[in-house]
Amino acid sequence: MSIKTNLESIKQTLPEHVTLVAVSKTKPDESILEAYTAGQRIFGENKIQEMARKWEALPKDIEWHMIGHVQRNKVKYMAEFVSLVHGVDSFKLLQEINKQAKKHDRTIPCLLQVHIAQEETKFGLDENEVNALVDSEEYKQLSHIKIVGLMGMATYTPDKSQIKKEFKYLKAIYDNLKGKLPDISILSMGMSGDYMLAIEEGSTMVRIGSSIFGARDYSLL
Numbered sequence: 001m002s003i004k005t006n007l008e009s010i011k012q013t014l015p016e017h018v019t020l021v022a023v024s025k026t027k028p029d030e031s032i033l034e035a036y037t038a039g040q041r042i043f044g045e046n047k048i049q050e051m052a053r054k055w056e057a058l059p060k061d062i063e064w065h066m067i068g069h070v071q072r073n074k075v076k077y078m079a080e081f082v083s084l085v086h087g088v089d090s091f092k093l094l095q096e097i098n099k100q101a102k103k104h105d106r107t108i109p110c111l112l113q114v115h116i117a118q119e120e121t122k123f124g125l126d127e128n129e130v131n132a133l134v135d136s137e138e139y140k141q142l143s144h145i146k147i148v149g150l151m152g153m154a155t156y157t158p159d160k161s162q163i164k165k166e167f168k169y170l171k172a173i174y175d176n177l178k179g180k181l182p183d184i185s186i187l188s189m190g191m192s193g194d195y196m197l198a199i200e201e202g203s204t205m206v207r208i209g210s211s212i213f214g215a216r217d218y219s220l221l
Helices: 003-011 029-037 048-057 072-077 091-103 127-135 160-177 195-200
Strands: 019-023 042-045 063-066 084-088 108-113 145-151 186-188 205-208
Touching (some): 003 019, 003 029, 072 091, 084 091, 091 145, 145 160, 160 186, 160 195
Parallel strands (some): 042 063, 063 084, 108 145, 145 186
16 A cells, blocks of 8 residues: 555544654655645654655655664754754753754753653653653753653563553643643654554554555665
């Protein structure tokens, strides 16, 4: 099936309040343009320099989301244009994003990444760290970032009850955080294999790649 057909069928499964991020990591410009022509405007990348190259080459009304683990020394390459950083997993990273955003006179929206999976390979803060960060005076001094929600990745498992439990836990943290940050509106959870479960548990943003573009080409990683 074509990218356009895949996109249309996925969008039919999404409620109006759920935003689709088309995960275009490793995908060529031609595939992104095919999705763009079909109406998609939000794309997610996991490597900053690859995203920066695509930003240079592709239409300027695309919103680029950084969905992968962020190395602090590479923030400068995306600070000029990134629309949302999904994977903020430390205060030091938040400070660096703030510093680089200031250079471009921007305020960069960010999601705090919460570790909800059983796998140790996933990054993220725990619930106590999220609360300590947003309660800190140091955080309140950062005027060029805005925390707009949370992101999390469930355990890679066929056990749907485990996945649902993890998404439910992240939603509970999100709901509690709303008491401190009433303007947050994004709960980014759910990917190609589990996004329907994520939506059931309250996701407002899903990150879908292979179901749109086909299997990833790992030789490009």
